[in-house]
Amino acid sequence: MSLQSLPNGFVVLLCEDEPLTRMSTAATLQEAGMTVIEAGDGAEALALLDGMTGGRLDLMVTDIGLPDMCGMDLAGRIRVSRPDMPVIFATGHREAADDRAIARSARLAKPYDDVALRGCIATLMAPLSDPAAA
Secondary structure (H helix, E strand, O other), X not given: XXXXXXXXXXXXXXXXXXXXXXXXXXXXXXXXXXXEEEEOOHHHHHHHHHOOOOOOOOEEEEEOEOOOOEHHHHHXXXXXXXXXXXXXXXEOOOOOOOOOOOOOEEEEEOOOOHHHHHHHHHHHHHHHHOHHHO
């Protein structure tokens, strides 16, 4: 499934501490018709999420190496209230924590390009856009 075949309007929480990477990633997501909520660290992401009580959130893209917490810890905290939240872990470190045991997640190696990001999202989000999966 291609990213173009996903419905517009997915809401993505993007947590990335590197401003240029965050801006580039947000632009790619917005060009694909997604609404992007940006955070520069884990605490900001959690505060934004607290302000969205009951609001729609379809996907999180997070750096693993955030300055204030591990992206995997952030995902764990978010999944307390949103247990089925798909998560993409972006990292430039080969020795990063193992995310394979986390359901509905994928790892995206930095540096990544638009094609890699879009492919990862399309694969991870396909079950949400497939009426037969509902």
